[in-house]
Amino acid sequence: MTPHLHKDYVGAKFGMWLFLFTELILFGGLFILYAVYLSRYPAAFIAAGAELDLRFGAANTLILLTSSLFVALSITALRLGKTRQSLWLLAATVASALLFLVNKFFEWSAKIQHGLYPASPELQAREIGETVYFNLYYLTTGLHGLHVLIGAVVIVWVMVFIRQQKVHRDDWVILENAGLYWHLVDLIWIFLFPLYYLVL
Amino acid sequence: MSNYPAGDRGFLGDPKAPGFLGWIFSTDHKRIGLLYFWAIVTFFCVGVLLGLLLRLELFSPGVDFMSAQTYNATFTLHGVIMIFLFIIPGIPAAFGNLIMPIQIGARDVAFPRLNLLSWWLYMIGALLAITSLFTGGGPPDTGWTFYVPFSTQTASNASLALFAVFIIGFSSILTGINFVTTIHRMRTTGMGWFRMPLFTWSLYATAWIQILATPVLAITVSLVMVERLLGIGLFNPTQGGDPVMYQHLFWIYSHPAVYIMVLPGMGVVSDIIPVFARKPAFGYKAIVVSSLAIAFAGSLVWGHHMYTSGMSDNAVLLFSFLTFVVAIPSAIKVFNWVTTLYKGSIALDPPLLYALSFVLLFSIGGLSGLVLGAASADVHVHDTHFVVGHFHYVMFGGAGFAFFAAMHYWLPKIYGRIYSKKLATIAWGFMFVGFNLLYLTMQIVGVKGMPRRYYNYLPEFTDLNRLATVGSWVLAIGLVIMFANLFHSVLRGTPVGPNPWGGASLEWQIPSPPPTDNFGENDPVVTHGPYDFKEAGIL
Amino acid sequence: MSSESSHIVPYRTFILIWIALLILTGVTISVAQIDLGPLNIWVALSIASCKSALVVAIFMHLKYEQLLFKLALLSALIILAIFIGFTFIDVLYR
Structure with missing residues (x-):
């Protein structure tokens, strides 16, 4: 890998987009199941959805949208040569990711304390559709949480690269791709939020 | 155009990356292709042995030497190895890596390190699959389809096998991403879309299926693992789930996967037939369009695996109709191949023999489909x-024979040495006879009512089963001769020049074996199509 | 560096998009308080689609990319829609 080798930015970005499609379709499998089970148990889904705390969901939506803004801004900052600013913006993104996960942790704990976890006696006493809802809820948000974690790790890794001058104003595609990944995490949440917190 | 001085072995003997480590950490697409090739051939041989054992058990009714449990584990293993370790990566990962970048005039694939990662993931997945045999509750016994509810309840080690499938799927996705990007971004000067060889086109269509369908498999097997490990069952009726949804998700991937297996085979055949008929491919654009059409239409027909699952009648009707639609692009290809041969100056060399068998056997498989x-x-x-006979005609007679055709066509390019054509023809004769004896008989015994996946059968099926088992032996003899001939040629075969078959596509314009940097300092400039033999000065 | 990807999006644009996203989030939460029956899920999904269109077009720079990127995204979405739609042909009529 000689540094003088021509670097194909469009190719690198296109490859990343293709990877994002695979992530989209990975979650797509869960969306298919959600859609099928919602059509089968509409009443139970509404009842179970009312159990979720809208405040947690809304807060996490704000956090992710804002973190997406930070990443987008950091790319512009880096390309304008404001490396320090770019690093701070990325640090803010990672902080948002952690905040999101902490929030999620408290949300899950509250649910579990109320006896709402898979195969719990509380759920077994209710209509079976609510079991499906909470199974889906835990698996989907769990998988999404995993992606938040991965995204945060990727961003930290890019920050190291920026500090080492491997990523800079004339060679930013790694940051751009990491940003694309982070936006995907945000995109998935944009759909999860109404599907789980706003069903009525 | 000339070959090397004696002793220079091109990328095989790259001095910058010597030894075993130089191979397994190489980012050269040709070395990665060969790593895949040898791993895939090894797994294929293991799969064949397991298949022979299954046929041996079916030689007579009753227990011959396998219990029901052993039989279940053996056919599961046979299926998992053949599907996930042989056919799916077979042509794209091995020959796609070896040949495709050269065919479009590129130095390498778009993401060479990602390519190496794919190979490592493939090997890790294979290792996990093998580990699953000896750990936990013993070899998985679910069949390669891992249908719920059995796969969530069996005591055998299905979880690890599922994880192996997940990892191998990831490897397949990365190869797909790499190929689509490579074909879009790295074509050399003059290599327009309609100057690409049909093999590269087929890989392009395949790579899109790998990208868009494989993630569904990933989430599906993950959900089965989650149910086995955490007890959260989205397909479990006692938790309100629907087992038929498993079948939907599984086949949403696994039907398109059939085209991941067979499209590259069609590409190989489309590349071979014009060369040995000494005629440009008839209907080049029709073949291209039909590849893309198969890739798309093949994603719409997964329900035809589920007619008896309790799916709604409307869905059965729709999926049945669409299944017939897929036959159209497949038929377009067959007609174009036959027309290419018409009035050609045909050289019946081994690659063409295997390619022609593909056309016949795939057609029989397609019609029984x-x-x-x-x-x-x-x-x-x-x-x-x-059903078993049908998919062996399509998968083995189709993708398998195309893999053999590719070996006979391109291995002389890769190693710069050629096999005995006479032995290759004899091997082909054994395989062709044995194959039809085995799988045609299987179809007949199936129509008579013999169910699949049982170690035992009613006594009236004995004669036909014996015939099929004898067919499996004939087939095996052919395979042994074929591989022995090829392995011998790799080590001691007669040296050949850059273009032993008279091909007009780019891979035949560089020495055999190709140099590490393929075309050297200057990227090639393409001025004619891949089958313009006159323009290329071959005719 | 390749000229095709040299478009630098100004801070202002990003912040305006962010504000739009926050407003849309507010809208979807408020609309969800009104019972629209089965229409509810479609309204929620439409708003989510608008939000994701903004994220994809501006935050992810798709607006500034070649046609190829847009076509590729379109194919992925069509395939996903087919996967969901065809499954429903079974589920709805079972």
Whole structure:
């Protein structure tokens, strides 16, 4: 890998987009199941959805949208040569990711304390559709949480690269791709939020 | 155009990356292709041995030497190895890596390190699959389809096998991403879309399926693992789930996967036939379009695996109709191949023999597929040996024979040495006879009502089963001769020049074996199509 | 560096998009308090689609990319829609 080798930015970005499609379709499998089970148990889904705390969901939506803004801004900052600013913006993104996960942790704990976890006696006493809802809820948000974690790790890794001058104003595609990944995490949440917190 | 001085072995002997480590950490697409090739051939041989054991058990009714449990584990293993370790990566990962970048005039694929990662993931997945045999509750016994509810309840080690499938799927996705990006971004000067060889086109279509369908498999097997490990069952009726949804998700991937297996094979055949007929490919654009059409239409027909699952009648009707639609682009290809041969100056060399067998065997498989695609007929032959015969015609007679054709066509390029054509022809004779004896008989015994996946059968099926088992031996003899001939040629074969077959595509314009940097300092400039033999000065 | 990807999006644009996203989030939460029956899920999904269109077009720079990127995204979405739609042909009529 000689540094003088021509670097194909469009190719690198296109490859990343293709990877994002695979992530989209990975979650797509869960969306298919959600859609099928919602059509089968509409009443139970509404009842179970009312159990979720809208405040947690809304807060996490704000956090992710804002973190997406930070990443987008950091790319512009880096390309304008404001490396320090770019690093701070990325640090803010990672902080948002952690905040999101902490929030999620408290949300899950509250649910579990109320006896709402898979195969719990509380759920077994209710209509079976609510079991499906909470199974889906835990698996989907769990998988999404995993992606938040991965995204945060990727961003930290890019920050190291920026500090080492491997990523800079004339060679930013790694940051751009990491940003694309982070936006995907945000995109998935944009759909999860109404599907789980706003069903009525 | 000239070959090397004696002793220079091109990328095989790259001085910058010597030894074993130089191979397994190489980012050269040709070395990665060969790593895949040898791993895939090894797994294929293991799969063949397991298949022979299955046939041996079926030689007579009753227990011959396998218990029901052993039989279940053996056919599961046979299926998992053949599907996930042989056919799916077979042509794209091995020959796609070896040949495709050269065919478009590139130095390498778009993401060479990602390419190496794919190979490592493939090997890790294979290792996990093998580990699953000896750990936990013993070898998985679910069949390669891992249907719920059995796969969530069996005591055998299905979890690890599922994880192996997940990892191998990831490897397949990365290869797909790499190929689509490579074909879009790295074509050399003059290599327009309609100057690409048909093999590269087929890989392009395949790579899109790998990208868009494989993630569904990933989430599906993950959900089965989650149910086994955490007890959260989205397909479990006692938790409100629907087992038929498993079948939907599984086949949303696994039907398109059939085209991941067979499209590259069609590409190989489309590349071979013009060269040995000494004629440009007839209907080049029609073949291209039909590849893309198969990739798309193949994603719409997964329900034809589920006619008897309790799916709604409307869905059965729709999927049955669409299944017949897929036959159209497949037929377009067959007609174009035959027309390419018409009035050609045919050289019946081994690559063409294998390619022609592909056309015939795939057609038989495809036509018996129409029987299964018609819902009313399918209900009667569902889960019988007719189905087993059908998909072996398509998968082995199709993708498998195309893999053999590719070996005979391109291995002389890769190693710069050629095999004995006479032995290759003899091997082909054994395989062709043995193959039809085995799988045609299987279809007949299936129509007569013998179900699949049982170690035992009614006594009236004995004669036909014996015939099929004898066929499996003939086939095996052919395979042994073929591989022995090829392995011998790799080590001690007669040296050949850059273009032993008279091909006009780019891979034949560089020395055999190709140099590490393929075309050297200057990227090639393409001025004619891949089958313009006159322009290329070959005719 | 390749000229095709040299478009630098100004801070202002990003912040305006962010504000739009926050407003849309507010809208979807408020609309969800009104019972629209089965229409509810479609309204929620439409708003989510608008939000994701903004994220994809501006935050992810798709607006500034070649046609190829847009076609590729379109194919992925069509395939996903087919996967969901065809499954429903079974589920709805079972």
